[in-house]
Amino acid sequence: MGGPRRLLLISNSTLHGGGYLGHCQQHIQSFLGQKVKRVLFIPYALHDRDAYARTAREKFESLGYRLDSIHESCDPVEAVRTSEAIFIGGGNTFRLLKALYDNSLIHEIRKRVLEDGIPYMGSSAGTNVATVSINTTNDMPIVYPPSLQALGLVPFNINPHYLDPDIKTTHMGETREERIRQYHEEPNTPPVLGLREGTMLLVEGDKATLQGVTGARLFLRGKKPTEHEPGTDFSFLLTDSNPLNP
Numbered sequence: 620m621g622g623p624r625r626l627l628l629i630s631n632s633t634l635h636g637g638g639y640l641g642h643c644q645q646h647i648q649s650f651l652g653q654k655v656k657r658v659l660f661i662p663y664a665l666h667d668r669d670a671y672a673r674t675a676r677e678k679f680e681s682l683g684y685r686l687d688s689i690h691e692s693c694d695p696v697e698a699v700r701t702s703e704a705i706f707i708g709g710g711n712t713f714r715l716l717k718a719l720y721d722n723s724l725i726h727e728i729r730k731r732v733l734e735d736g737i738p739y740m741g742s743s744a745g746t747n748v749a750t751v752s753i754n755t756t757n758d759m760p761i762v763y764p765p766s767l768q769a770l771g772l773v774p775f776n777i778n779p780h781y782l783d784p785d786i787k788t789t790h791m792g793e794t795r796e797e798r799i800r801q802y803h804e805e806p807n808t809p810p811v812l813g814l815r816e817g818t819m820l821l822v823e824g825d826k827a828t829l830q831g832v833t834g835a836r837l838f839l840r841g842k843k844p845t846e847h848e849p850g851t852d853f854s855f856l857l858t859d860s861n862p863l864n865p
Contacts, residue, residue: 622735622736623736623823623824623825624732624733624736624739624772624822624823624824625650625732625736625737625738625739625822625823625824626732626738626739626740626741626749626772626773626820626821626822627646627647627650627738627739627740627741627819627820627821627822628740628741628746628749628773628777628814628819628820628821628822629643629646629740629741629742629743629745629746629779629819630742630743630746630779630780630781630814630815630816630817630818630819630831631709631742631743631779631780631816631817632708632709632742632743634816634817638678639674639675639678640678640742642817642831642832643819643831644678644682646819646821646830646831647682647740648682648683650738650740650821651684651704651738651740655684655703655704655738656684656685656703657684657685657686657687657702657703657704658679658684658685658686658687658702658703658704658705658706658740659686659687659688659689659698659699659702659703659704659705659706660672660675660676660679660686660687660688660689660706660707660708661688661689661705661706661707661708661715661719661724661745662675662688662689662690662708662710663689663690663707663710663714663715663718663719664707664708664709664710664711664712664714664715664743664744664745665708665710665711665714666714668688668690669690671688671708671710672686672688672690672691675688675706675708676688679706686706687702695722695723695724696722696723696724696727699724699727699728699731700727700731702731702737703737704737704738704739704740705728705731705732705737705738705739705740706739706740706741706742706745707739707740707741707742707744707745707748707749708741708742708743708744708745709742709743709744709745709746709779710743710744711744711758711759711761711762712743712744712747712748712753712756712758713753713756713758713759713760713761713762713763713764714761714762715744715745715747715748716748716753716764716767716769717762717763717764717765719748719764719770720764720765720766725769725770728770729770729771729772732770732772733772739772742779743779743780744756744758744779746777746779746814747769747777747779748769748770749769749770749772749773749777750769750770750771750772750773750775750776750777751768751769751771751773751774751775751776751809752767752768752769752776753767753769754767754776754802754808755776755777755778755798755799755802755811756778756779757778757779757780757795772822773822773827773856773857774809774856774857775809775810775811775812775856776808776809776810776811776812777811777812777813777814777820778795778799778811778812778813778814779814780814780815780816781795781813781814781815781835781836782794782795782815783795783796783815783836795813796813796836796838796844799811799813799838799844800838803838803839803840803841808840809840810837810838810839810840810856811837811838812835812836812837812838812853812856813835813836813837813838813844814835815833815834815835815836816833817831817832817833818830818831818832818833818834818835818849819831820835820853822857825854825857825858826852826854826857827852827853827854827856827857828850828851828852828853828854829847829848829849829850829851829853830849830850831849832849833849834846834847834848834849835847835851837853
């Protein structure tokens with residue numbers, strides 16, 4: 620098929636007061652359009668893959684798309700090779716990335732998205748693995764993938780579910796901002812985009828645009844973080860060199 624990369628990277632699957640993917644369903648329909656008829660779902664981030672697939676299938680069918688879950692396929696690599704679009708859902712990022720490595724899917728997904736131009740959607744953990752690495756996930760390392768390097772569909776990292784400091788709390792643990800700053804204390808660490816819940820990043824070729832309702836916070840190594848509203852053009856983040864890119 621060919622064409623530029625197309626990504627919809629969503630912070631969260633469920634927003635308070637709504638159902639599964641309810642807050643972004645219009646973005647999904649606009650992103651997938653009418654040419655896509657079937658979506659390949661990758662439910663590896665949760666333990667109960669059958670239940671997860673049922674939830675995703677119900678939602679996508681309500682939007683007019685058939686959904687195939689990769690865990691139901693006898694050949695996951697072939698499922699990716701023949702997919703029209705890919706959606707990776709949320710859950711535990713370490714579990715997800717390990718399963719992608721275990722099933723030899725890292726290269727195949729990269730090829731389909733970056734070379735063949737099929738649409739890629741991620742939410743939460745599925746957004747984390749679309750980036751350079753999962754170093755900025757919020758999840759516990761309940762399993763150990765062979766590497767923290769992820770799909771590298773974009774040359775920066777994302778922190779989904781980004782939380783601002785609560786000035787009223789008595790909790791003395793590190794804030795999300797402090798943890799990202801610690802990450803940037805290490806050399807050669809890429810930018811980190813903190814996506815608040817209700818926010819997503821649309822990537823079309825070399826253009827990246829913030830969408831949603833709550834905004835984002837951008838962290839660049841050695842610089843003060845900056846605030847950004849929906850509609851912000853983040854295309855400059857796509858021009859940074861990425862050693863994972865072919």
